[in-house]
Amino acid sequence: MIKVILLDIEGTTTPIDFVTKTLFPYARSRYSSFLEENFASSAIREIIERLWLNYGSEAPALSCWSEQDDMSGAAAYLTYLTDHDRKLTALKDLQGKIWRTGYENNSLKGEMYDDVLPALQQWQAQKLTIAIYSSGSIAAQQLIFGYSNVGDLRPYISDYFDTTTGAKIDSSSYQKIAKHLKVTPQEIHFYSDNPKEIQAAQAAGCIVTEIRREKNHILP
Numbered sequence: 424m425i426k427v428i429l430l431d432i433e434g435t436t437t438p439i440d441f442v443t444k445t446l447f448p449y450a451r452s453r454y455s456s457f458l459e460e461n462f463a464s465s466a467i468r469e470i471i472e473r474l475w476l477n478y479g480s481e482a483p484a485l486s487c488w489s490e491q492d493d494m495s496g497a498a499a500y501l502t503y504l505t506d507h508d509r510k511l512t513a514l515k516d517l518q519g520k521i522w523r524t525g526y527e528n529n530s531l532k533g534e535m536y537d538d539v540l541p542a543l544q545q546w547q548a549q550k551l552t553i554a555i556y557s558s559g560s561i562a563a564q565q566l567i568f569g570y571s572n573v574g575d576l577r578p579y580i581s582d583y584f585d586t587t588t589g590a591k592i593d594s595s596s597y598q599k600i601a602k603h604l605k606v607t608p609q610e611i612h613f614y615s616d617n618p619k620e621i622q623a624a625q626a627a628g629c630i631v632t633e634i635r636r637e638k639n640h641i642l643p
């Protein structure tokens with residue numbers, strides 16, 4: 424019996440275009456200024472450190488960032504990662520911090536498909552646990568649902584998982600989520616538009632629905 428609804432965001436609750444044509448450009452145009460302004464913050468320095476370590480493994484192919492303290496190099500690397508839709512945890516942590524300002528000053532509103540709110544209401548009425556699993560950071564997930572075009576959806580959602588749990592295409596991530604939620608993978612119904620994520624969740628034992636937004640809605 425299903426106990427948990429586990430939802431992907433981009434392509435499932437939210438149009439891909441909102442992420443690629445609104446959120447990513449918003450972050451991309453602010454990497455430089457955000458890093459200059461927040462260079463002294465220990466949280467930002469810690470993210471830069473993680474980015475720098477990752478850049479080290481890519482350096483043979485890239486030459487945009489010469490020293491760790493060079494913030495224009497860091498911004499260039501962040502732009503590269505964004506343009507290649509890389510799901511790096513440090514990139515996602517930084518994007519979430521930049522988006523926060525946009526949500527709080529009303530220039531960003533999390534876009535949800537029309538069927539999302541009714542689906543959340545139905546699942547809540549059925550006493551199902553509703554959780555999110557996205558490559559966006561947990562902070563970014565809470566922002567997109569907290570400041571959505573249909574109001575604050577956070578009261579419907581009890582748990583959030585990001586890539587700190589593991590990659591979404593890795594079936595062990597779904598086993599970890601099940602363990603954390605104290606259910607079996609068979610008691611989780613995962614919805615995603617990404618066939619590789621669907622395959623991984625299915626291999627872990629989850630019930631799955633592959634979302635194709637041009638064809639079906641979120642409710643089965």
Ligand SMILES: CSCCC(=O)C(=O)COP(=O)(O)O
Nearest residue numbers: 431432433557558559563564
């Ligand atoms: C949390 S909103 C930003 C979405 C994002 O950055 C992303 O990479 C989307 O990945 P998803 O796993 O939701 O397809």
Ligand SMILES: [Mg+2]
Nearest residue numbers: 431433434616
């Ligand atoms: Mg997706």
